[in-house]
Amino acid sequence: MNHQIVVLAFIFSLLSLSLAQCTGALTNSSHQVSVSWMVVGENSVSFTFTAPANSSTYTSLAISDHAVLLNNIDVVYAGDNETTNFVEDRWIVNFMSLYDKQQDIEDTSTLLTDDDLLMVNFTRPIISTDEAQDTNLNACKYLIWAYGGTVESFKYPKFTFQNLPRAFGTFNGQICLQYCGVSPSPSMSLMSSSTPTVSPSSQTPSAATNNHPVIFIILFAIVLLSCTLHI
Numbered sequence: 001m002n003h004q005i006v007v008l009a010f011i012f013s014l015l016s017l018s019l020a021q022c023t024g025a026l027t028n029s030s031h032q033v034s035v036s037w038m039v040v041g042e043n044s045v046s047f048t049f050t051a052p053a054n055s056s057t058y059t060s061l062a063i064s065d066h067a068v069l070l071n072n073i074d075v076v077y078a079g080d081n082e083t084t085n086f087v088e089d090r091w092i093v094n095f096m097s098l099y100d101k102q103q104d105i106e107d108t109s110t111l112l113t114d115d116d117l118l119m120v121n122f123t124r125p126i127i128s129t130d131e132a133q134d135t136n137l138n139a140c141k142y143l144i145w146a147y148g149g150t151v152e153s154f155k156y157p158k159f160t161f162q163n164l165p166r167a168f169g170t171f172n173g174q175i176c177l178q179y180c181g182v183s184p185s186p187s188m189s190l191m192s193s194s195t196p197t198v199s200p201s202s203q204t205p206s207a208a209t210n211n212h213p214v215i216f217i218i219l220f221a222i223v224l225l226s227c228t229l230h231i
């Protein structure tokens with residue numbers, strides 16, 4: 001009986017480790033920037049990005065193949081002056097920030113706090129149909145933050161050389177969603193809690209739908225379980 005409990009505990013820890021790939025968080029506390037994400041559908045990931053801002057500046061979060069700012073970068077810009085806000089899907093090409101014709105972000109919202117931090121929420125596809133202007137998240141990518149550039153108008157914001165960000169940097173870590181095409185299910189909301197305390201009966205079937213590492217780990221655990229019980 002004790003063996004079974006130990007093995008089950010082991011399976012749970014492996015399961016939550018594997019599922020944890022589909023949610024994540026990175027932070028740079030010295031710059032007061034943070035980002036967290038959660039896969040919320042088969043091809044859908046929600047982001048919460050927080051960075052310093054005020055009623056005349058914007059923040060942005062870029063998704064990149066490289067740890068440094070290069071040309072051709074997929075970026076989301078956001079600003080909020082307490083009357084109006086914007087969250088835009090853009091693309092940096094030749095050091096100009098261009099508005100994507102296809103806006104592949106939804107469920108956008110912003111909140112400018114009294115201590116001059118802007119929280120930005122948006123949901124985007126893991127693999128976008130906008131091949132030319134979006135970076136897919138089907139491999140590990142870097143996340144680059146930038147803030148402090150000014151915006152003259154929050155209604156139709158323009159981004160030029162005059163309003164380059166005051167600070168930018170790369171989060172120390174990557175986002176890796178290649179195994180996270182998970183169908184939305186009730187257990188997804190349980191997964192989002194920071195301490196995964198999910199029962200196996202509710203989690204195993206849905207997570208296994210098309211999450212290959214989970215299937216692998218379950219098989220591994222079954223083998224392990226049968227070995228342990230024979231000892």
Ligand SMILES: *[C@@H]1O[C@H](CO)[C@@H](O)[C@H](O)[C@H]1NC(C)=O
Nearest residue numbers: 053054055056057148149166
């Ligand atoms: C907003 O921040 C910018 C850059 O940090 C600063 O120059 C500007 O004075 C600030 N504006 C307000 C309204 O606080």
Ligand SMILES: *[C@@H]1O[C@H](CO)[C@@H](O)[C@H](O)[C@H]1NC(C)=O
Nearest residue numbers: 048108109110111119120121
């Ligand atoms: C952003 O999403 C997080 C997590 O769902 C939520 O707690 C927060 O209130 C949202 N913020 C805004 C500005 O919508």
Ligand SMILES: *[C@@H]1O[C@H](CO)[C@@H](O)[C@H](O)[C@H]1NC(C)=O
Nearest residue numbers: 055081083084152153154155
């Ligand atoms: C916010 O921006 C909009 C559009 O640029 C402008 O009309 C409005 O007056 C601004 N509000 C504040 C409080 O700055």
Ligand SMILES: *[C@@H]1O[C@H](CO)[C@@H](O)[C@H](O)[C@H]1NC(C)=O
Nearest residue numbers: 028029030031168169170172
């Ligand atoms: C925070 O960002 C700065 C500037 O990009 C960098 O020098 C520093 O090492 C970062 N700190 C962490 C903990 O990532």
